Amino acid sequence: MYGFIRRSVQWMALLFCGLSTTGCSSNVLVFHPAGPVSRIEEHLIIMSIILVTIVVVPVILLLWYIVRTFRDTPNNPAPYEPEWSESRVLESIWWGIPIIIVAVLGFFTVKDTFALTRPPEKVTNPLTILVTSLDWKWMFQYPGQQVATVNYCEIPASRPVQFVLTSNAPMNSFWVPELGGQEYTMPGMAMRLWLQADQPGIYYGHGANFSGKGFAHMQFNVHAVKQTQFDAWVKHLKRTAPPLTMDGYHGLVRPSVVGQMSFSSYPPTIFRDMIMQEGGMYMKRDMTILGTAD
Incomplete structure (x- = not known):
């Protein structure tokens, strides 16, 4: 039954995209979850659509x-009946049903949102990426x-990853639709986002917040690979990639469009220094957010 409802909601979303805009892809990535976080969020989306439909459809029919x-x-x-003024039965229906729907939706949204502030699965060695x-x-x-990369990200499959997010530019939004919801990147802030890929694969990511004329180029791929392949990738970067120097970092900070880049090392304090020079609202309270678990 749930599978039928899920497919019905997907077709409704595709139909809406087709009717509302020509730029909407036929492959709605949020309806193709590839990890525990995105599955929870897909469930919330479908539940929200169903609950809203319970209100919208009867109202349209009643109209x-x-x-x-x-x-x-x-x-x-x-x-x-020009003297008719009220009906307690009707008042109870059109106030009671929305209150119940909002209460149900609010309960599950709060429950799942707070659950996603922790790793999607209990592990002792999550990977941290800044x-x-x-x-x-x-x-x-x-x-x-x-090691460091630009415009692509390598992660082990089936292992929770803690992304610690900030910005050295206008505020943006980090989003990998198949793995989970978006989280904002803001100067002076260090925001957490837990994601996990169930299977090896390449997952599309991009900035979801308009940030100027180069916004369309703020795309990246998340490569999920087996743990052994991830370890081999790190060793390969250590041997073959150039180091990221402070001058190189300052060059990256300047507005420009570049391709994928890899670095065998980087100045270890640039992330912390960047946040602290903008105020460091979270860093002053929780310096352990940078964790160095491998």
Whole structure:
């Protein structure tokens, strides 16, 4: 039954995209969850659509019935009651049902939202990745491995990843639709986002907040691989990629569009220094957010 409802909601979403805009892809990524976080969020989306439909559809049908029944036409048999003012039954229905729907939706939204502030699965060795949105590119730093990348991210499959997000440019929004919901990147802030990929694969990510003329180029891929492949990738970068120097970092900060880049090392304090120079609202309270678990 749930599978039928899920497919029905997907088709309704595709139909809405087709009717509302020509730029909406036929492959709605949020309805193709590839991890525990995105599955929870997909369930919330479907539940929200169903609950809203419970209200919207009867209201539309009732509107059609009222207009058709009480329209001003000759010999209309509908009762004419100019002194009618209220109905406790109707008042209870159109106030009671929305209150129940909002309460149900609010309960599950709060429950799942707070659950997603923790790793999607209990593990002792999550991977921490520091993410910085720049103009117009994404930089990923691995504090446990001391390597860095630009415009692509490598993660082990079936292992929770804690993304710690900030910005050294206008505010943006980090989003990998198949793995989970978006989280904002803001100067002076260090925001957490837990994601996990169930299977190896390449997952599309992009900035979901308009940030100027290069916004369309703020795309990246998340490569989920087996743990052994991830370890081999780190060793390969250590041997072959150039180091990221402070001069190189300052060059990345300047507005520009670049392709994928890899670095065998980076100045270890640039992420913390960048946040602190903008105020460091979270860093002053919780310096352990940078964790170095490998």
